[in-house]
Amino acid sequence: QLQLQESGPGLVKASETLSLTCSVxxxxxxxxxxxxxxxxxxxxxxxxxxxxxxYSGNTYYNPSLESxxxxxxxxxxxxxxxxxxxxxxxxxxxxxxxxxAVSYSIFxxxxxxxxxxxxx
Amino acid sequence: SxxxxxxxSVSVAPGNTAxxxxxxNNIGSKGVHWYQQRPGQAPVLVIYYDGDRPSGIPERFSGSxxxxxxxxxxxxVEAGDEADYYCQVWDSRSARVVFAGGTKLTVL
Numbered sequence: 001q002l003q004l005q006e007s008g009p010g011l012v013k014a015s016e017t018l019s020l021t022c023s024v025x026x027x028x029x030x031x032x033x034x035x036x037x038x039x040x041x042x043x044x045x046x047x048x049x050x051x052x053x054x055y056s057g058n059t060y061y062n063p064s065l066e067s068x069x070x071x072x073x074x075x076x077x078x079x080x081x082x083x084x085x086x087x088x089x090x091x092x093x094x095x096x097x098x099x100x101a102v103s104y105s106i107f108x109x110x111x112x113x114x115x116x117x118x119x120x
Numbered sequence: 121s122x123x124x125x126x127x128x129s130v131s132v133a134p135g136n137t138a139x140x141x142x143x144x145n146n147i148g149s150k151g152v153h154w155y156q157q158r159p160g161q162a163p164v165l166v167i168y169y170d171g172d173r174p175s176g177i178p179e180r181f182s183g184s185x186x187x188x189x190x191x192x193x194x195x196x197v198e199a200g201d202e203a204d205y206y207c208q209v210w211d212s213r214s215a216r217v218v219f220a221g222g223t224k225l226t227v228l
Binding site: 046047048049062063064102103108109110111112113 | 153155161162163164165168169174206208209210214215216217218219220221222
């Protein structure tokens with residue numbers, strides 16, 4: 001059973017770049033047909049899809065975030081990452097990494113989540 | 121953009137059946153996926169493609185989808201089923217994943 005664990009700074013200053021990493025254990029991130037992605041949840045609110053990356057490197061982003069988001073895979077470290085540029089208070093959320101075995105739009109397993117707060 | 125609508129809350133007594141609806145324009149033409157999020161935990165996929173269950177999900181969880189409404193049905197509800205439930209689809213027109221606002225299931 002694949003397990004995912006997010007890591008990264010819990011506090012980011014406004015206008016800077018948010019960077020998170022998701023470590024994958026229990027399997028290889030190079031596994032064909034798997035999609036690796038990120039979803040966030042603002043405090044007390046619902047879920048927002050950020051985007052996904054295929055094992056081959058193809059990416060799928062939420063159009064509303066696409067200009068500020070990059071998701072990439074590092075097969076040598078068995079991990080994938082998220083970068084969000086020019087953050088504002090609206091980017092404060094719990095960030096979950098996830099994977100999908102069937103599609104980039106079905107999220108089979110999620111990490112435990114990590115809270116990122118954007119400070120002014 | 122595509123909008124999904126869920127009731128904010130549903131209450132059910134233990135042992136009874138809970139039905140959580142997810143409304144959307146012609147949602148029956150889309151694949152609907154459901155997630156359970158217990159307090160303080162990450163979401164868990166409980167139903168995908170309208171009615172399929174991932175391994176490890178009890179048969180008490182089932183789903184259906186037709187017309188403008190998809191439904192998650194939980195039979196023989198237990199206290200441990202108390203959670204927020206979210207439906208989700210892929211909207212090809214806007215090329216994005218869409219989540220509904222979620223329904224809080226309370227077990228009385």
